[in-house]
Amino acid sequence: MTEANTVDATLRALLADVLGLGEARAAALTEDSGLFGELPEFDSMAVATVLTEMEDRLGIVIDDDEVDGEIFETYGNLLAFSLRKVTD
Amino acid sequence: MSEHRLRIDPAGTPRATVLIVPPLFEEANRTRRTLVLAMRALAAEGFAAVLPDLPGQNESLVPLEQVDLARWQDALVEVAADIDGPILVAAVRGGVLIDHRVKAAAWWRLAPVGGTSLLRTLMRARVSADREAGLTSSLESLQEEAKTKPLLVAGNRLSPEMVAQLGTSEAQVVEPLRSISLGADGIAGTPLWLRAEPGEDAAMAAAIAADISAWSKTCGIS
Numbered sequence: 471m472t473e474a475n476t477v478d479a480t481l482r483a484l485l486a487d488v489l490g491l492g493e494a495r496a497a498a499l500t501e502d503s504g505l506f507g508e509l510p511e512f513d514s515m516a517v518a519t520v521l522t523e524m525e526d527r528l529g530i531v532i533d534d535d536e537v538d539g540e541i542f543e544t545y546g547n548l549l550a551f552s553l554r555k556v557t558d
Numbered sequence: 559m560s561e562h563r564l565r566i567d568p569a570g571t572p573r574a575t576v577l578i579v580p581p582l583f584e585e586a587n588r589t590r591r592t593l594v595l596a597m598r599a600l601a602a603e604g605f606a607a608v609l610p611d612l613p614g615q616n617e618s619l620v621p622l623e624q625v626d627l628a629r630w631q632d633a634l635v636e637v638a639a640d641i642d643g644p645i646l647v648a649a650v651r652g653g654v655l656i657d658h659r660v661k662a663a664a665w666w667r668l669a670p671v672g673g674t675s676l677l678r679t680l681m682r683a684r685v686s687a688d689r690e691a692g693l694t695s696s697l698e699s700l701q702e703e704a705k706t707k708p709l710l711v712a713g714n715r716l717s718p719e720m721v722a723q724l725g726t727s728e729a730q731v732v733e734p735l736r737s738i739s740l741g742a743d744g745i746a747g748t749p750l751w752l753r754a755e756p757g758e759d760a761a762m763a764a765a766i767a768a769d770i771s772a773w774s775k776t777c778g779i780s
Contacts (some may be wrong), residue, residue: 488752511754514690515584515712519752522675534685534696543599 501546530555561611566597570651572606573780574644585751591758609629610637610740626719630656658730665732673727683712687753736773
């Protein structure tokens with residue numbers, strides 16, 4: 471598995487865990503799938519939980535000022551952000 | 559003031575009592591249902607199981623801003639003092655930060671987490687909620703604010719002492735200890751404590767009870 475695939479799989483599993491999506495819904499997420507504002511489960515507590523779990527599972531550190539509304543807009547944005555952090 | 563304790567007894571004399579130390583803050587609500595299912599399964603195995611309310615949590619009348627980790631540790635010592643026979647402590651997530659002063663025959667810890675990580679998530683929820691409300695805050699500004707007055711994070715009003723203690727708190731060494739995580743080598747299940755909408759998992763509850771029961775035997779408790 472390439473690093474991009476690993477990050478993608480980790481991220482899907484994480485969203486499934488936090489949002490209770492179930493494997494099928496998590497696997498069906500596309501680049502354009504909306505997250506914050508689209509999924510009713512995705513509230514500010516869920517955003518916080520996702521960030522901390524991303525740090526733990528991807529071995530990265532996320533600063534406040536890197537986080538804006540945009541990275542949680544779509545799954546594609548969140549994946550791109552994660553890949554950037556992992557390869558930094 | 560005595561806090562509510564949920565106690566489930568087996569038929570006949572208990573082999574031992576499992577003292578459940580729940581996760582902290584919102585994580586306690588998300589796991590409570592499954593933990594109580596595990597307690598029922600333990601009772602069917604001949605154990606008594608006790609799930610105490612920590613002061614400031616669940617049905618407690620104590621304001622959360624009046625407590626800190628040290629008070630929670632004291633509360634658990636008091637709960638344990640009222641229990642007859644051997645005690646096996648079963649702590650979940652942030653429960654591991656307050657379980658070490660209990661006089662127990664053995665400890666069992668599921669998915670331990672450090673205080674820093676819990677605090678970071680709570681503060682981030684506040685930063686995120688502030689942003690939605692058009693306010694600007696940061697982890698640093700909240701840390702600063704928390705030095706002098708209670709800090710409201712994700713519906714929890716935390717005292718300066720609580721914030722300071724969480725910021726440095728790690729699970730303490732206890733013996734004998736079985737520390738277990740989720741997954742193929744641990745308990746089969748999902749991290750319900752992370753879940754935005756509370757769920758329950760009966761299979762996971764059964765796995766928790768079976769693992770605690772086996773650990774009790776290994777330790778020669780029953």
